[in-house]
Amino acid sequence: MALNGHGFLAMKDQLPDGSIITPGFEIVLSFYSMGRMPWIWSEDCLEFKPERWIAENGKLITELISKFFPFNMLKNASKAVNYWIFVGTIPSLILNSKRLSEWFVEVFSSLGKSSFYIDGPMFSNLRYLVTCHPQNIEYILKTNFNNFPKGEDFRDVFDILGDGIFNVDSDRWKMQRKFAHAEFSSREFRTLVSSTSRKVVEEQLVPFLAHVSEEGSSVDLQDVCSRFSFEVNINVIFGRYENYLSIELPSNELAVAVDDAQEAILYRHIRPMFFWKLLRMLETGKERKLKKAGKKVRQILEDYISQKKKDLLGGVKTYDCLSTYIKALQDNTSIVSSLPNKDIFLRDEMLTFLIAGRDTITSGLTWFFWLVSKTSAVETKILEELKFVLSTNNSDKETGSTRKWPWIFGSEDLKGLVYLHAALCESLRLYPPLPINRKSAVKKDQLPDGSTVTPGLEILLSFYSVGRMPWIWGEDCLEFKPERWIAENGKLIIEPLYKFFPFNIGPRTCIGKDISFTLMKSVVAAVLFNFHVEVVKGHHVCSKPFINLHMKNGLKVNIKKRITI
Numbered sequence: 001m002a003l004n005g006h007g008f009l010a011m012k013d014q015l016p017d018g019s020i021i022t023p024g025f026e027i028v029l030s031f032y033s034m035g036r037m038p039w040i041w042s043e044d045c046l047e048f049k050p051e052r053w054i055a056e057n058g059k060l061i062t063e064l065i066s067k068f069f070p071f072n073m074l075k076n077a078s079k080a081v082n083y084w085i086f087v088g089t090i091p092s093l094i095l096n097s098k099r100l101s102e103w104f105v106e107v108f109s110s111l112g113k114s115s116f117y118i119d120g121p122m123f124s125n126l127r128y129l130v131t132c133h134p135q136n137i138e139y140i141l142k143t144n145f146n147n148f149p150k151g152e153d154f155r156d157v158f159d160i161l162g163d164g165i166f167n168v169d170s171d172r173w174k175m176q177r178k179f180a181h182a183e184f185s186s187r188e189f190r191t192l193v194s195s196t197s198r199k200v201v202e203e204q205l206v207p208f209l210a211h212v213s214e215e216g217s218s219v220d221l222q223d224v225c226s227r228f229s230f231e232v233n234i235n236v237i238f239g240r241y242e243n244y245l246s247i248e249l250p251s252n253e254l255a256v257a258v259d260d261a262q263e264a265i266l267y268r269h270i271r272p273m274f275f276w277k278l279l280r281m282l283e284t285g286k287e288r289k290l291k292k293a294g295k296k297v298r299q300i301l302e303d304y305i306s307q308k309k310k311d312l313l314g315g316v317k318t319y320d321c322l323s324t325y326i327k328a329l330q331d332n333t334s335i336v337s338s339l340p341n342k343d344i345f346l347r348d349e350m351l352t353f354l355i356a357g358r359d360t361i362t363s364g365l366t367w368f369f370w371l372v373s374k375t376s377a378v379e380t381k382i383l384e385e386l387k388f389v390l391s392t393n394n395s396d397k398e399t400g401s402t403r404k405w406p407w408i409f410g411s412e413d414l415k416g417l418v419y420l421h422a423a424l425c426e427s428l429r430l431y432p433p434l435p436i437n438r439k440s441a442v443k444k445d446q447l448p449d450g451s452t453v454t455p456g457l458e459i460l461l462s463f464y465s466v467g468r469m470p471w472i473w474g475e476d477c478l479e480f481k482p483e484r485w486i487a488e489n490g491k492l493i494i495e496p497l498y499k500f501f502p503f504n505i506g507p508r509t510c511i512g513k514d515i516s517f518t519l520m521k522s523v524v525a526a527v528l529f530n531f532h533v534e535v536v537k538g539h540h541v542c543s544k545p546f547i548n549l550h551m552k553n554g555l556k557v558n559i560k561k562r563i564t565i
């Protein structure tokens with residue numbers, strides 16, 4: 001049987017015999033011809049002679065492997081990624097599926113390239129292009145945005161989000177985006193976010209941490225951040241106060257169901273599509289868990305929605321995201337009023353906001369606290385900046401009362417914090433809460449680094465790798481250095497934005513970016529100024545395979561009340 005291997009190229013290259021190959025080239029390796037070349041196998045190459053495989057001592061000659069490829073590894077392109085005949089680069093992908101982001105960094109570093117292909121088994125359509133090239137990312141997300149929609153595969157993977165803004169494309173997305181953007185940038189909404197954040201910090205977060213410090217026990221700060229984030233989101237989106245961060249750490253069935261669903265969705269990312277679709281059809285394994293969790297989530301949200309409608313009908317005055325959407329859907333002059341299946345849309349959109357806002361903030365805060373706990377110079381500068389704010393505002397601008405412990409920072413206090421803002425950007429650069437973004441091309445296209453993309457190819461934008469490439473962020477790219485965001489005149493440098501993608505760029509930029517900074521600053525200021533956070537000795541920090549960048553073992557910390565600043 002004639003065996004032909006094929007390979008695809010990430011960047012222009014020169015083969016050992018001098019042939020120049022460029023991206024887009026399909027390289028056909030003729031194993032059939034190799035066995036018939038006298039200069040490879042000698043003049044008797046066409047003879048059937050098993051003896052050529054046996055040495056004088058009667059053992060098999062293993063050196064011949066170097067010219068015998070049919071069953072063997074074809075190419076060891078780098079230490080981090082292997083290409084195998086028949087199965088392509090898939091074994092490397094499977095081996096690293098639980099640490100994809102770290103693996104991508106290793107491959108980029110060892111290949112010295114900013115894009116590489118992952119080839120699926122021979123004759124399969126499975127192919128990925130992984131890239132961390134800032135110009136490729138800008139091209140896909142912004143310059144040629146229309147050629148890279150979310151697509152049907154994305155929608156299939158995230159089917160739990162139905163018609164939510166994350167999942168839709170084209171005109172429908174434009175309409176949802178326009179409405180959501182107007183809502184998120186309205187003064188009422190921003191005021192609601194900062195007042196809710198303050199309320200949850202003051203009434204739940206600080207009392208909870210004060211309790212932990214008195215008990216002298218350790219606590220998982222990732223869980224605390226997740227509870228804070230859930231509580232704020234559930235308040236802002238649904239107008240509900242769940243007390244999820246009270247001292248008893250109560251369970252919440254919506255939070256649990258959303259976690260279960262997200263964990264199951266992750267498996268759809270790292271398994272071949274036909275496989276998870278088969279499991280979905282058979283309703284088994286993780287797919288069974290997802291179906292159950294999805295049903296629970298939908299049922300809870302439908303209850304919230306019908307309760308809210310009753311409240312509005314009864315004249316209860318509430319301001320939250322859900323109320324705004326319900327009113328707009330009933331108002332003929334609103335752009336969303338023409339949408340079909342209004343109740344399903346409401347449910348899917350609110351769930352999307354909840355998921356979009358909860359895990360990203362949790363991840364952003366947790367990695368930030370860990371980095372600061374390891375870098376005391378950064379902690380000192382943040383505290384100095386906060387101390388300066390307090391010294392210039394003796395009384396609390398929002399309540400008018402004189403300040404005392406616990407120190408709470410309101411939206412006015414947090415506005416001009418340059419160093420804290422820089423430190424948050426720096427942490428998001430190293431640990432972007434969404435480390436990978438998936439795209440696919442409608443039409444064949446060429447990316448700025450020369451990589452060719454064709455319909456059907458999955459494109460993985462590795463935001464995590466962008467922050468870790470010395471050629472993008474300099475030799476000190478792995479250091480946590482907020483100073484790189486501050487100009488000599490003390491102002492924030494906005495120039496790095498062309499290589500800073502944690503919030504996406506282009507038309508689908510995160511609409512929650514500004515409120516994310518508001519939330520994260522209010523938590524960080526309250527936690528660091530009132531408490532000393534110390535990671536428990538011996539606690540192992542590593543990332544967990546998840547859609548968001550979470551810590552596998554959480555972040556176990558000891559909390560001590562800060563007496564003097």
Ligand code: HEM
Binds near residue numbers: 437510
């Ligand atoms: C540190 C915090 C956050 C980060 C790093 C972040 C990051 C992102 C990223 C990367 C995307 C693009 C996703 C994609 O294209 O598939 C996105 C979209 C989005 N984000 Fe955020 N996000 C954060 C917080 C929030 C918050 C608090 C909300 C509000 C509830 C929010 C709402 C959204 C929405 C609605 C979209 C979809 C936009 C669209 O498709 O047009 N995000 N976010």
